[in-house]
Amino acid sequence: MVMIGKLLRFGRRQLHTIISREIIKPVNPTPSHLNTYNLSESDLHADRAYVPLILFYPNNAGGNLTAQDKASVLKKSLSQSLTKYHHFAGRLPTPTTPYIYCNDEGVVFLEARSDSRLDEFQLSSAQDGNLENLFADNMVCFNSPHNPNLVGVQLNHFACGGVGLAVSMSHLVGDGCTLGSFMNQWASVARYGSPEHKEVLPLNPHFIHVPRTNSPLPEAPVMNQQLLSTHVMRKFVFPNSKLGDLKKVVADDTINPTRVEVLTSLLYRTAVAAATANSGCFKPSSLFMMADIRKNFVDKLPQTTVGNLLSLMIVPTRRESETSLSMLVAEIKKQKLLMREIQSVQQSVENSKLLMRNLGIEDFEHLVKGSYASTSLCGFPFNKVDFGWGKPMAKALAFRSVHRNGFLLMDTPDDDGIEAHVMLKNEDMEIFQNDKELLSFCQVYM
Structure with a gap:
């Protein structure tokens, strides 16, 4: 030692x-x-x-x-x-x-x-x-x-x-x-x-054995501290009772959103509105979401399967009218349905490649400048991690160093709601954190 x-x-x-x-x-x-x-x-x-x-x-x-x-x-x-x-x-x-x-x-x-x-x-x-x-x-x-x-x-x-x-x-x-x-x-x-x-x-872990590839790993990028300093993170807590009210806003005979779907839509909509207010005009944007596909395969994989078993979903919004809660939830559900067709790791990789190839140069420019990455860890077993001295009273991800614009969703420690960790530009956060609709469903933020 x-x-x-x-x-x-x-x-x-x-x-x-x-x-x-x-x-x-x-x-x-x-x-x-x-x-x-x-x-x-x-x-x-x-x-x-x-x-x-x-x-x-x-x-x-x-x-x-x-x-x-x-x-x-x-x-x-x-x-x-x-x-x-x-x-x-x-x-x-x-x-x-x-x-x-x-x-x-x-x-x-x-x-x-x-x-x-x-x-x-x-x-x-x-x-x-x-x-x-x-x-x-x-x-x-x-x-x-x-x-x-x-x-x-x-x-x-x-x-x-x-x-x-x-x-x-x-x-x-x-x-x-x-x-x-x-x-x-x-x-x-x-x-x-x-x-x-x-x-x-x-x-105990479950491994998928794969042949060695000849493709080298890409070099790790360098964190741009100047860009990072222009952003700020805030935590917002949404109790299940409020999320239930939020679901009722968009629920109908065809759409029955989950907590994560409706909250992600609200956060994205509010962030885009804040950026629009600051710039003076709406700019096309995209919502990036990664989803676990372990249960998609023909032979369903256990949750203990090791590796990156994720698939990328992109929800583009080219017009301001496409940022309504109902439209965003519907598009997220559409993307999830498409993901059900992915039944292997290779198919997932090819799907992500195809998504990127289908984006034109103009779309790619907007993707880089106006994208928001959303990650959900809701339902993951972090609240149950007990080393013999009880379950954790709180948990967090060092989210500030991982993304610029984006949202990280985690279950509250009592499993009675969702903590949303939001990273935005300083000027956008000033508007975002005072949005009346957002705060009507939020119990507290810090």
């Missing part, structure tokens, strides 16, 4: 100290026939970015367990879990190699101590970017060729005794569903003591 005297300053008063750093390796070596993990074509098309999730647990969780006890449990169970998720502990031989060498080099695990209380931190973190400092080795943006780790963990101890467990997973090895499955498998190993326990076995 290495002691590190690094201090991270939060705001004007809060200090965060990195107190230890370790490399956690699989408890058992990876068998020789599993020494390479070929990335699928779908993985190769994933963003060269991390999926940065943090789970917060209060001081009263864990009974008499000390901070040191919790860290020991996490490290031991992580080592055990990596025998199943062996590629998480591997490395890319080069930044563009289309496979992972499963050499058991391990996962970085940092511990940090904060002088702030967990409740104080949560109140301030949504707007000022503090979340990014809770993740190991700045693993919140794009993959860096200087950081060989595919997965990183940082356990943050707050002054009140609460903890924040931050996990960063490279998008190359999986999507949000993969991360949710891993977190629950790891947590179950911690609770039951072994990945071979009968309660844990159903949570």
Whole structure:
């Protein structure tokens, strides 16, 4: 264990100290026939970015367990879990190699101590970017060729005794569903003591073995901090009762929207209206959505299937009249119906390629300048991640570093609503956060 005297300053008063750093390796070596993990074509098309999730647990969780006890449990169970998720502990031989060498080099695990209380931190973190400092080795943006780790963990101890467990997973090895499955498998190993326990076995990963491709990985893009500084993130909470009212606004005999469909439509419509108000005229725009397709295949895949099993949906709005809630919901449903025809990973990749090819140069220009990316993690099992000291009181994604214009939807901790994390240009957010229609369905925002 290495002691590190690094201090991270939060705001004007809060200090965060990195107190230890370790490399956690699989408890058992990876068998020789599993020494390479070929990335699928779908993985190769994933963003060269991390999926940065943090789970917060209060001081009263864990009974008499000390901070040191919790860290020991996490490290031991992580080592055990990596025998199943062996590629998480591997490395890319080069930044563009289309496979992972499963050499058991391990996962970085940092511990940090904060002088702030967990409740104080949560109140301030949504707007000022503090979340990014809770993740190991700045693993919140794009993959860096200087950081060989595919997965990183940082356990943050707050002054009140609460903890924040931050996990960063490279998008190359999986999507949000993969991360949710891993977190629950790891947590179950911690609770039951072994990945071979009968309660844990159903949570073990399912792999699709694919042949090695000759296509190299694209180089990771560089985060443009100047662009990032022009945007701001806010969190809005929509209780299920209000979402029920919102659904009634657009529901009819032909359209029965889900919570996610109707909320995504409202957020997109409000964001486009804010941009229109600032520019003085409507500009064609597009809504990008990624959807899990594990259940689409002929032989339905379990949710524990590892990889990027997503399909891209694009909802274009070329005229202002196309931003009505009913039209947006109808178009989202239309895109979902088309997705049901996708029954293999290869078909999903070809579908995404076809979508991009069908966009003309003019459409592509509008796509880049006026697009909004929407990601939903609703229904994913993050609220159930229990390492033996209870379920998390809150969770968050370091969303500010992942997208510019966009929305991230997550279930509230009590599963009685949806948290919408919204990233927009500063001037657009000023109008967006004061929209009367939006606020009539929103319980609180920060």
